Every structure is written in C-alpha cells, then in structure tokens.
Amino acid sequence: MPNETPYACLTPDLVLDAITACGLWPDGRLLALNSYENRVWQVGLEEGPPVIAKFYRPGRWSDAAILEEHAFAQELAEAELPVVAPVQFAERTLLHHDGYRYALSPRHGGRAPSLESADQLEWLGRLIARIHSVGARARFAHRGTIDRDTLIAQPMQAVLASSLLPSTLREHYRLAVERVDRLVAVRLEAVSPVRMLRLHGDCHPGNVLWTDIGPHFVDLDDARMGPAVQDLWMLAHDERAMEALLEGYASMRDFDHAELALIPALRAMRQVHYAGWIAARWHDPAFPAAFPFVAEPRWWEQHMTDLHEQADELE
Missing domain, CATH: 3.30.200.70 (Phosphorylase Kinase; domain 1)
Incomplete structure (x- = not known):
C-alpha cells in the first residue's frame, strides 16, 4: 500500500x-x-x-x-x-x-458538553479523576509519552522537510520553534518531578459526548503517558472553568496544583505539533482538502506569531 x-x-x-x-x-x-x-x-x-x-x-x-x-x-x-x-x-x-x-x-451518540456549565465541568472533573485513578495502576509500554521529542522535535522536522513552509520563512520558523522548545524545557524542569500516568491524551470537547444521562468519552487514539493536567486544560477555556473541573476532580482524587504551571508549555507543544501533523500528512488527499489555508504563506506567518506569543507567556 x-x-x-x-x-x-x-x-x-x-x-x-x-x-x-x-x-x-x-x-x-x-x-x-x-x-x-x-x-x-x-x-x-x-x-x-x-x-x-x-x-x-x-x-x-x-x-x-x-x-x-x-x-x-x-x-x-x-x-x-x-x-x-x-x-x-x-x-x-x-x-x-x-x-x-x-x-x-x-455507536454512542451525543452532543458537545456545555463548557459554560459549572455542573457539567464538575461532573467531567470527577470522571477524569476516576480515569486517572485507573490510569495510575500501570504504565503504557508501547504508546509513548507526552514529551518534547514527540510534540516539538519530530513535528519541526516534518515542517522543515515539507514544501508547505515557504523557503523565505524557514529560518524564522526554526528560530521560533527552538525558542519555544528551550522555554518548554525550562518550564518542565521547574515543575518536575511530575507524576506520569496513562491518559486519554486528547480530551477536548469533541471527544466528550453528552446525553440525557450524562457524558461519555470516545477516541483514545492519542492515549499516552503524561501529567494529569493534560486531560483537563483543553476543557477549561478560562480560570473559572478550570476551578470547576478541579473541584470535581479533587472530590475523587488528589491533584497536584503545581501541574497548572505546565499548561502554557502543553499549549505551546500542541501548537507546534499541529503544524507538524498537517505537514507530515499532506500527501493524504484529505488534508489539502480540509486545511487548504496551510498552503498559504500568511498562515505560517501567523503560526510563528502564535508561537512567539506562547514563548512570551512561558518567559
């Protein structure tokens, strides 16, 4: 094939x-x-x-x-x-x-959760805590870890090897990613040691379906070892939402609040990975059809601006 x-x-x-x-x-x-x-x-x-x-x-x-x-x-x-x-x-x-x-x-249908509802966020927090209690029982042997190599180094190489990135922006892109990588490394070191456990890994609202009897989680395709906060931050659009998630979480399992300092690093790593993921998959006809804007220089210019903003937050 x-x-x-x-x-x-x-x-x-x-x-x-x-x-x-x-x-x-x-x-x-x-x-x-x-x-x-x-x-x-x-x-x-x-x-x-x-x-x-x-x-x-x-x-x-x-x-x-x-x-x-x-x-x-x-x-x-x-x-x-x-x-x-x-x-x-x-x-x-x-x-x-x-x-x-x-x-x-x-098949389990459902709708996206209401991330404005404190009750729903607390409910999700309780369930994620229970997922983590199970996840802490053992380790993945084959699925890897949320780390800089997987989410920064490899995606950067995919972008640099791709024709999507204009040649005039290559060095600017490299410097932006290297700056992010350096600051992410500093932040990870500052928060360490972090307890790593088996995670859902991609716990965004699209992977949580809500029905009249409550939520259920789908798509563990990105399940990896990582910190507990990875399964929380994508569901929290502001501090109030994170407080509701953590209130539910803490009722079922202890949470190390030092991990909150990892959120800017995890967000920056996800942004780098997103661009690298598209670049690595561009040969798949579904990707140019779904992400045509990535073929435009202005998208890469904005991407680098976003990376520097993430680096500023980390700094």
Missing part, C-alpha cells in the same frame, strides 16, 4: 466486506465520520443498532500500541466509567482485512 495514499484502497465495498468478515450483516448504509488521522465509518446493520468501524492509519501505531489502547479502554469500561471500548470478535479487538487494521465499537 503506497504511503502517499494510505486509504486509496479503502472503498465502501471494502468497509462492508470487513464488517461481514466479523459475522455481522451490514445493510448498506455507510456514514463517513469526521476523522483525518484514521478513517471512521458508521455502519448500519440488518439487525441491531449501527456500529462504528475505525480503520487505523497504516504505519502510525504498532499492533502492540493499538492493543494497549484497546486494553486501557476495556479496563476503564470494566471500572464502570463511560468510555467506549472496542468489541471483541473471537477474543480479538484488533482486526485485519485486505491489508487494513480496524476495530469495531458500539
């Missing part, structure tokens, strides 16, 4: 065949869900509710790393946490069909 077009062969017929290979009977209804890193489909069945089929991007995670994600999701579900875990078929959650790796999970 060519790396330049990793999903070129993933046709609707192949998706339906993969579902049939699990002993299920699709009724032909397919709905492509919003996902760029992987490909995710809602598949209607002849009997029972639809399922969600997630086809993993070739080459991103090893089988062992994907199985760790599945095991963590199952461990959380067994602890009665509202986390959507993959379904087993013949005692396997990681499935293979025609060169693709995929997993099936139940």
Whole structure:
C-alpha cells in the first residue's frame, strides 16, 4: 500500500466486506465520520443498532500500541466509567482485512458538553479523576509519552522537510520553534518531578459526548503517558472553568496544583505539533482538502506569531 495514499484502497465495498468478515450483516448504509488521522465509518446493520468501524492509519501505531489502547479502554469500561471500548470478535479487538487494521465499537451518540456549565465541568472533573485513578495502576509500554521529542522535535522536522513552509520563512520558523522548545524545557524542569500516568491524551470537547444521562468519552487514539493536567486544560477555556473541573476532580482524587504551571508549555507543544501533523500528512488527499489555508504563506506567518506569543507567556 503506497504511503502517499494510505486509504486509496479503502472503498465502501471494502468497509462492508470487513464488517461481514466479523459475522455481522451490514445493510448498506455507510456514514463517513469526521476523522483525518484514521478513517471512521458508521455502519448500519440488518439487525441491531449501527456500529462504528475505525480503520487505523497504516504505519502510525504498532499492533502492540493499538492493543494497549484497546486494553486501557476495556479496563476503564470494566471500572464502570463511560468510555467506549472496542468489541471483541473471537477474543480479538484488533482486526485485519485486505491489508487494513480496524476495530469495531458500539455507536454512542451525543452532543458537545456545555463548557459554560459549572455542573457539567464538575461532573467531567470527577470522571477524569476516576480515569486517572485507573490510569495510575500501570504504565503504557508501547504508546509513548507526552514529551518534547514527540510534540516539538519530530513535528519541526516534518515542517522543515515539507514544501508547505515557504523557503523565505524557514529560518524564522526554526528560530521560533527552538525558542519555544528551550522555554518548554525550562518550564518542565521547574515543575518536575511530575507524576506520569496513562491518559486519554486528547480530551477536548469533541471527544466528550453528552446525553440525557450524562457524558461519555470516545477516541483514545492519542492515549499516552503524561501529567494529569493534560486531560483537563483543553476543557477549561478560562480560570473559572478550570476551578470547576478541579473541584470535581479533587472530590475523587488528589491533584497536584503545581501541574497548572505546565499548561502554557502543553499549549505551546500542541501548537507546534499541529503544524507538524498537517505537514507530515499532506500527501493524504484529505488534508489539502480540509486545511487548504496551510498552503498559504500568511498562515505560517501567523503560526510563528502564535508561537512567539506562547514563548512570551512561558518567559
């Protein structure tokens, strides 16, 4: 399968065949869900509710790393946490069909949480604390850590190797990222030692779905080792929201408030990673279609301005 077009062969017929290979009977209804890193489909069945089929991007995670994600999701579900875990078929959650790796999970709908509601934020804080209590039981062996190499060094190299970055901006970009990296290193050292645990890893509002009976968490594709605050800061748009999250969190688990000083570093690392992620995936036709603005010099100029603003905050 060519790396330049990793999903070129993933046709609707192949998706339906993969579902049939699990002993299920699709009724032909397919709905492509919003996902760029992987490909995710809602598949209607002849009997029972639809399922969600997630086809993993070739080459991103090893089988062992994907199985760790599945095991963590199952461990959380067994602890009665509202986390959507993959379904087993013949005692396997990681499935293979025609060169693709995929997993099936139940469909759970919902809406985005209200981040203006203190009650909902406290509820989320309690659930995240319980996720972290389970996450602290063991360590990931294959899924890596939230660190400067993963979120700064590797993305920077992807950008510098890409034609997206105008040649006239290359040195300016390098200096901006190196400044961020230097200040992030200082901040991490100042807050250390930080307790690392298994995290959701990408706990933004789009990965929390709210229903009439409460929230549930989806998409552990970025689960890694990291500090507890990583699963909180993307849900807190201001200090009041963070206070509500922490009030709920503290009712279930102790929180080290020194980790709050990591938020500017984590935010800066995410910004660097975002640009590198797009640059590394630009060969995938879905990315130019979804992010056409990244091909414009003014986007990179603004990106570097944003990085310097993050560096100023760290400084």
